[in-house]
């Protein structure tokens with residue numbers, strides 16, 4: 001359930017604003033309120049010194065199938081929306097990806113063809129995708145020279161490739177927050193088949209990105225930022241680490257494996273924010289219909 005603020009009890013200390021992990025507690029003039037992006041985590045209630053924050057009776061719609069259908073309809077998305085969920089083991093009846101493969105290849109299987117959810121871990125992923133998502137790495141000991149040769153063979157580094165040398169690759173990745181290992185693996189699948197995911201990735205064009213951004217900023221003034229110049233997985237995982245949506249055009253690997261059209265990019269967002277997107281996109285759609 002969403003939080004709500006009684007401004008008659010509020011001492012305007014801003015504690016709720018500074019302690020909301022999702023930037024959903026916010027200030028308008030000298031009043032405080034909670035936006036549609038509230039996840040019901042309860043942090044603000046614990047930090048409010050006056051008891052001005054409480055639980056409202058507004059339910060947050062977390063049904064993955066309903067949210068998948070709503071996002072596709074409101075944004076006119078034709079491709080499957082990718083969902084990822086941290087887990088220590090596959091769910092009953094779910095296959096484990098044996099690999100070796102790339103994270104973006106698994107993502108592409110979902111995005112291009114709505115493949116059934118699979119469980120993957122550091123052993124199945126040969127690229128940096130597993131460690132960038134906080135799953136650790138394959139524990140295969142390689143020398144610096146072997147690593148260099150593998151990256152050259154994979155066309156990642158070298159003249160005319162994604163990075164001139166290993167050094168630029170490391171520098172590019174140091175721009176992103178590290179993720180400490182907390183889970184053994186991730187489930188990846190289409191949003192309508194993964195309940196309560198942690199993260200969703202939407203393949204969207206410029207128009208759809210603009211509408212998502214408008215839905216995000218509408219009540220809060222917060223903006224969606226993005227990054228380019230490194231692997232798509234690292235940008236996607238940043239949304240999980242920072243509890244906010246991120247857009248990325250991805251690198252060559254992601255664009256190829258996910259079969260993105262020239263006009264498509266990716267928007268990655270914590271699933272907890274999806275109900276807020278659906279609510280504000282619905283409001284915008286209702287208003288534009290009324291305007292006709």
Ligand code: SF4
Pocket residue numbers: 002003019020021022023024025034037038039040041042043044045
């Ligand atoms: S997301 Fe959590 S901290 Fe933020 S307003 Fe909602 S309940 Fe409070």
Ligand code: SF4
Pocket residue numbers: 005009010011012013014015016017032047048049050051052053
């Ligand atoms: S934490 Fe409580 S008192 Fe402080 S600004 Fe928020 S609602 Fe007001």
